[in-house]
Amino acid sequence: MLSYLLKRLAIGLVTLFVASLVVFAVLEVVPGDPARLMLGMGASEDAIAALRDQMGLNQPLALRYLSWAGHMLIGDFGRSYTYGVPVRELIAERIAVSLPLAVMALLLSMAVAIPVGLFSAARRGRASDMAVMGVTQLGVAIPNFWFALLLVYVFAVTLRLVPAGGFPGWSAGPGPAFQALILPALALALPQAAILARVTRSALIETLSEDYIRTARAKGLTRSAVLYRHALRNAMIPVLTILGLQFAFLLAGTIIIENVFYLPGLGRLVFQAITQRDLIVVEGLVMLLVATIILVNLVVDLLYAAVDPRLRSPR
Amino acid sequence: MTIGQALRNPSFAAGLAITLAVAATALLSFAWTPYDASAMDIAAKLQAPSAVHWLGTDHFGRDILSMIMVGSRNSIAVALVAVGIGAGLGIPLGLAAAARGGWLDETLMRLNDLVFAFPALLSAIMITAIFGPGVFNAIVAIGIFNIPVFARVARGAALSLLRREFILAARAAGKSRSRIAVEHVLPNIANLLIVQATIQFSLGILAEAGLSYLGLGSQPPMPSWGRMLFEAQTMIGFAPHMALFPGLAIVVTVLGLNLLGDGLRDVLDPRLQEQR
Numbered sequence: 001m002l003s004y005l006l007k008r009l010a011i012g013l014v015t016l017f018v019a020s021l022v023v024f025a026v027l028e029v030v031p032g033d034p035a036r037l038m039l040g041m042g043a044s045e046d047a048i049a050a051l052r053d054q055m056g057l058n059q060p061l062a063l064r065y066l067s068w069a070g071h072m073l074i075g076d077f078g079r080s081y082t083y084g085v086p087v088r089e090l091i092a093e094r095i096a097v098s099l100p101l102a103v104m105a106l107l108l109s110m111a112v113a114i115p116v117g118l119f120s121a122a123r124r125g126r127a128s129d130m131a132v133m134g135v136t137q138l139g140v141a142i143p144n145f146w147f148a149l150l151l152v153y154v155f156a157v158t159l160r161l162v163p164a165g166g167f168p169g170w171s172a173g174p175g176p177a178f179q180a181l182i183l184p185a186l187a188l189a190l191p192q193a194a195i196l197a198r199v200t201r202s203a204l205i206e207t208l209s210e211d212y213i214r215t216a217r218a219k220g221l222t223r224s225a226v227l228y229r230h231a232l233r234n235a236m237i238p239v240l241t242i243l244g245l246q247f248a249f250l251l252a253g254t255i256i257i258e259n260v261f262y263l264p265g266l267g268r269l270v271f272q273a274i275t276q277r278d279l280i281v282v283e284g285l286v287m288l289l290v291a292t293i294i295l296v297n298l299v300v301d302l303l304y305a306a307v308d309p310r311l312r313s314p315r
Numbered sequence: 316m317t318i319g320q321a322l323r324n325p326s327f328a329a330g331l332a333i334t335l336a337v338a339a340t341a342l343l344s345f346a347w348t349p350y351d352a353s354a355m356d357i358a359a360k361l362q363a364p365s366a367v368h369w370l371g372t373d374h375f376g377r378d379i380l381s382m383i384m385v386g387s388r389n390s391i392a393v394a395l396v397a398v399g400i401g402a403g404l405g406i407p408l409g410l411a412a413a414a415r416g417g418w419l420d421e422t423l424m425r426l427n428d429l430v431f432a433f434p435a436l437l438s439a440i441m442i443t444a445i446f447g448p449g450v451f452n453a454i455v456a457i458g459i460f461n462i463p464v465f466a467r468v469a470r471g472a473a474l475s476l477l478r479r480e481f482i483l484a485a486r487a488a489g490k491s492r493s494r495i496a497v498e499h500v501l502p503n504i505a506n507l508l509i510v511q512a513t514i515q516f517s518l519g520i521l522a523e524a525g526l527s528y529l530g531l532g533s534q535p536p537m538p539s540w541g542r543m544l545f546e547a548q549t550m551i552g553f554a555p556h557m558a559l560f561p562g563l564a565i566v567v568t569v570l571g572l573n574l575l576g577d578g579l580r581d582v583l584d585p586r587l588q589e590q591r
Contacts, residue, residue: 011425015432022429065487137577141517141569143524146544146562151549253432256525261549268436271529274444276376286441290432 008301012294019290020072024065027279033057037277038081055255068283077284087284090269095166096263098258101181101188102250108189109196114232114239116193117200122227133201139194142277144253148187148260155183161163184261188253191247199242203235210234236307244300248293255274318502320582327578331352333571342388350378352385353536357400361554367516371556373546379557382538383564389450389539390568396454398512401461406508408462409469410496413477420470427463434523450533457522461515468511472504506583515574517569540565544573 035051036043052058056067071078077087116132123129156164162183170175207213208231216226254267260266265287275283322328344352349369356376364371370379412420439456446452477483477500485495526532527541535542540561545555 011428014425015428018429019432026441026445137573138566138570141561141563141566141573143521143569144523145528146558146565149548149558149562151543153555153558156554248434249436252436255437256528257442259529271440274441282441286437287435289434289437293329293432293434 005298005305008298012298015282016291016294018130020287021065021070023283023286023290024068025137027283028061030277030279032083032215034277035281072287075301078280080278080281082271082273082278082281087281090281091266091288092287094264094266094269096170097181097236097263098251098254100177101184101254101263102247102257102264104185105188105250105253106190106243108185110243112189112193112194114200116197117204117239118227120197121204121208121231122142122223122237124201129201136194136197139191140198142191142194143176144187144191145256145260148184151183151187165260167263167265180261180263183256187251187260188257189219191251196239196242196246196308200235200239203238204231207231207235209242209306211269233307237304240303240307244296247296251274252291287294321578324578327572330573330578331586332570333567337387337568337571337584338391339389340384343389344384346376347380348381348384350381351379352381352496352538354378357422361550361557363554363556366398370560371554373543374550374554377483379543382543383540383561384467386538386540386543386561387564387568389533389537390520390523390565393450393454393457394521396458396555397457397461398515399456399523400454401465401515402508402512405462405465406469406501408453408475409466409471410500412466412468413473414492414496423466423470427467428468430460430463439526440529440531442530443526448531448534448566450537453523453526456526457519461519464515465508465511472498472507476500476503495542506579510576510583511581512573513579517572517576520565520569525565525572 013266033052035055035057056064059067063194063211077091079086080090116136120129122134152164155161155265162179162276165180167180169276170177177263204227208227213226213230216230217223221229222298251267253264255271256267257263258265258267266289270282270285270289272278273285322331354377356372359368359372360374360376362372362376363509368378368380370383373382408423412423421514435457438460439453442448442456442459443452473496482495482499485499490498513577522531523539524541524544526547527539530542530545532541533539543561544558547554547561551558
């Protein structure tokens with residue numbers, strides 16, 4: 001198990017390293033001079049040259065990569081070309097919106113999907129199972145930003161229960177902030193919940209056909225005890241895998257959803273930075289997202305061992 | 316299995332019917348639409364659905380049904396070519412990795428890990444934003460992320476086949492590895508690949524809609540479902556029909572493809588059907 005995890009860790013680090021090369025290289029070929037961008041249209045050539053020098057843009061490529069990657073390792077993501085503040089501050093400010101949003105969406109998705117999966121698996125093949133699976137099939141097909149628009153129409157425009165967009169900040173207390181995040185979280189969660197419910201159901205059905213389930217029933221356990229105590233726990237491995245993958249989808253989904261709701265989060269920041277050619281922000285954010293995804297996958301690998309003791313013993 | 320037997324699978328039958336209907340609508344749009352999809356009629360702007368404009372009009376008085384019909388071409392074309400890129404490059408790579416093994420396999424699989432570490436949507440946004448928005452770049456951006464998916468499926472399926480006796484027999488008969496891959500492995504994994512292609516097709520439709528919504532897909536005046544939703548957003552308070560119908564078009568198309576994929580999997584592999 002330990003060697004397996006060490007191998008996963010090594011692969012994760014190599015992936016991160018190669019990813020940093022790719023991100024650096026891709027943004028290196030992008031047309032446009034950051035110094036010219038920062039100083040604006042009317043800047044003199046001398047001033048631009050001086051700033052290029054100051055920003056280290058005249059150094060050799062390899063040196064610039066090492067300096068960029070090295071600074072990032074100690075948490076220094078550089079200074080935004082357009083905002084003029086350290087990228088780290090921008091990220092810290094925006095993550096206070098995106099992280100709660102992603103976590104809320106993930107929790108909502110699990111809170112809906114796992115009971116639905118249990119319900120369907122327990123009633124496999126019956127009309128209620130078919131109906132629920134039909135609904136999840138529909139859920140998978142709904143684009144989250146369209147669902148977001150429908151939610152805005154119903155809950156913000158028609159019922160006026162929550163704001164249609166914007167974010168009041170956490171300083172006003174958790175109430176208004178929570179209200180501003182609930183629709184975006186729902187919009188992100190529901191399509192994911194549909195997928196997760198389908199995976200939970202099929203994982204449970206697979207587990208229910210195992211011999212140890214029959215043994216548990218034979219020794220006199222009730223149907224629900226078998227379902228919750230034995231089947232659910234053993235069905236968690238595929239569910240965890242999908243959850244890990246979904247976290248990446250959620251992070252990417254925030255890019256669109258934050259634009260729908262005008263939320264000042266990481267997704268909106270990265271989208272704005274890309275369109276404004278604020279490359280140092282893009283680089284920092286993409287690396288942060290990639291690192292997060294690699295880390296989440298590692299955690300999922302660790303959780304496998306926690307859920308399934310068979311994986312802990314040496315193979 | 317005959318087509319008649321296959322149609323008894325409800326998922327397959329419904330998926331096929333929806334998909335054919337969407338394809339027929341897209342083809343019909345070349346010959347006929349109720350109105351010219353780009354013709355503006357300001358006097359008739361923001362009309363709710365009626366007998367004259369079945370799905371209403373937008374803020375320029377354009378007919379929404381006509382725009383959805385023409386927009387379907389765009390969605391289908393982008394997703395189809397993106398699947399073509401993914402399958403065309405991914406399947407040979409996956410087969411080669413399975414047949415050769417060793418460093419080639421290891422390198423390809425690590426590259427796979429790398430691509431999967433980038434959220435596809437984020438990278439697609441980066442690609443289209445950096446190289447300019449438009450249909451071509453959207454296709455490339457979506458297509459790139461189909462490559463590792465097909466490579467992984469082809470490799471996994473091929474690996475389990477390569478140990479079977481008939482492959483060994485073909486080896487013993489002196490056939491080269493690449494001939495075996497094409498003549499014996501590919502036909503036997505085609506089922507899986509077709510199912511995967513259906514799934515990637517539906518994901519491509521969703522991805523294209525997302526990119527267009529952000530303004531990075533096809534550009535005006537070519538109508539696209541994603542951009543119609545973007546334009547509808549600011550008018551949701553007084554013209555909700557503008558947001559409703561393009562979204563329904565996406566849902567119906569994706570639902571049809573997903574049902575078709577699910578149905579195909581059951582129809583092509585009877586063993587799975589019994590497990591469910």
